[in-house]
Amino acid sequence: MTMTDDVTDLRREYLDAIKLIERLHRQFLEVVKTELDRIGVEDINNIQALILFNISDEELTVGELTNRGYYLGSNVSYNVRKMVENGYLVQERSTHDRRSIRVRLSDKGLDLCKEIDAMFERHAKALPGVPVEAGNLKTASTSYRDLERFWISLLNFGLRGV
Template structure:
């Protein structure tokens, strides 16, 4: 069974990474189309994921699975460029909460419009909701597998069999 899974598993790893890069490129093209040069594709995705919430950088990192130092840097840049507002927590002065500014809300709405156009295009191009649901189920299983591998050592490391 191991040999039968090896190549599809490796192909999945490569495909997930490639799909993520392609999606970020789609966001970059949309930002260019909108003439927005003061925010990059990764920052716009972080901004979209903040949505209507008010979060700390730690909460944002946990929610989006971004690397911590990158989130701090990107939040700083988005604040400097007017996409986010920041406010120190009254309960813990070390903690800063961020939320979208009016400029950030406008960009979030534009990204939502992009996603709506893409959903229409997916439907017209014959990609059914069930197919996406099945793909998502598979990716969630991989996520649980990798999470448990990190958390509980669920896989057998080489040389420990």
């Protein structure tokens, strides 16, 4: 096998991985939406539910939420405003920096966070019944982190000489 074949194979695998990441993300959002429908929650969408889950018991600024970067294709400020309006988040000005607004889960938000956590627990318990092994998930996660570091290095430093 030549160097060109290796690069071609790597390119094909790289593009397949990117497509799979996108498809998995969309499917996962559908799973979350189905869970919200199952428990009768209609005043919050799947992305907002994941934002709540990721806030959990923390108190964060909108900037900190945005920097975490979990919210593909979403406007975090808009979603925070909607969750405040629907009673899932409490929004308060920082006592140290009056320009900064911090958010935390309300009781309603905490309740929904527990429901989402219960969904993840059910999923984890169901995984042994399908051909998904912890070691394979760990390997996949490691590969995704490697890709993340690669993309961050492209954004921060570019690929010199490429």
